[in-house]
Amino acid sequence: MRWIKFTAEGRTAYGILEGDRIAEVAGDPFAGYETTSRRHDLAAVKIEVPLIPRTFYAAGLNYVEHVIEGAKKRGETPNIPTKADIGYRAVNALIAHGENVVIPADAGEKIHYEGEIVAVIGKKAKNLSEAEALSCVMGWTIGNDVSERTWQKNDRTFWRGKNTDTFKPMGPWIDTDFDMEAATTNVRLNGEIRTSFATGHMLFSTAHFISVMTRYLTLWPGDVIWLGTDGVSPDLKHGDVVDVEITGLGNLRNTFVREGL
């Protein structure tokens, strides 16, 4: 089942996607819903960010090649994480499928994409074993962890480098039946595949992260966990279109524009 949040006829609502039609619901997938008789064409609605997370978790470094290539680019020794220490991103930066990533006028040239699989939490969870960890996941979506590498390197935190407004595209929908093991993440720049990796080949699995995290913290319905990326991005320029496709799940498309151009 695919959950989509959308605006149509001046109203923002959740719906269930059936092919290219949306069955609008009253309520939401977290607190409960009822189906309505309203139907919409997917092509005719404005797709919204699928949810505003309660807490926005992000694994950061969770695929080997990304760690090695990133370190090489910075002239550093790769520091492959030995523990599943989760990080954070900020809600202000979220935008929907189809919206523009706006690069501030004073940003550097190293603007990079990071295509990521995102776990959406549906149930309150604490102290889950790795075997039962995925029981709190209600579905999966796609994220693009856009980064300005100069700020990321030189600021004391990731506040601008990772969390500038519009730097966190997420969507287009939440899929409750996604099969991670069969999936490939393909990132296209202006239509051409530039990064491709097996979505499930992580350093630490989603189940491992959830099990470790819930020893110390409670996961809540509406939390999201972005699970990291592999490979490296070219420097993105004004007008570039980036598609993050995860096979069997969907495609998240955003255009990058530079402020003031």
Place this chain on the structure above:
Amino acid sequence: MRWIKFTAEGRTAYGILEGDRIAEVAGDPFAGYETTSRRHDLAAVKIEVPLIPRTFYAAGLNYVEHVIEGAKKRGETPNIPTKADIGYRAVNALIAHGENVVIPADAGEKIHYEGEIVAVIGKKAKNLSEAEALSCVMGWTIGNDVSERTWQKNDRTFWRGKNTDTFKPMGPWIDTDFDMEAATTNVRLNGEIRTSFATGHMLFSTAHFISVMTRYLTLWPGDVIWLGTDGVSPDLKHGDVVDVEITGLGNLRNTFVREGL
């Protein structure tokens, strides 16, 4: 005016505090409210966390003595921030005035308090000058940025060291008329003042933070900015009671208990 969130007679609501009485409202201070005829004794209600932030910002290092003494304790050279780079904390960790901070059984001995003034954002804001920055602040509350220093030092992120469940007491209420310049932050351990500093003597003022932040990000109603602490904390033990008083604003009291004792 003081806004308080509370539970009484099985209902959680916002109210306006008048002396030791609460005038219950329908709605909230962010989206709008109407006063009701219901009144409660402050002493008879359960005080709740004053709000669940949309984004939970934290200045981290923002008072000179805290930076210097912290570095000394770790045997490092003090690294006083030269820029107002904001950080983040996590919503899962919030607890209310009067609730227990629960130290995990496997935590180390270096459990520390950090008494902080907290700005509560009431209006959407982008690109505010320093002169107009405080116009988006609807009020002020108190936070205790509880920290486990061994995890804080050794983990790749602050996920356990700062954001373990219960590590972020906030409250007891939001004061819309607070005068920062006249205020002192007093932190008491079991009734005795152990840390005391001028609340407003920050490295970077609230207005400066907001002005810098809103060059890159949008502040939203319900965001909070924790503004850092001064001084150092003794190691806290099972049964310790910590009061963070900010004069003219209120007192945030929490008891520390160690899991499994």
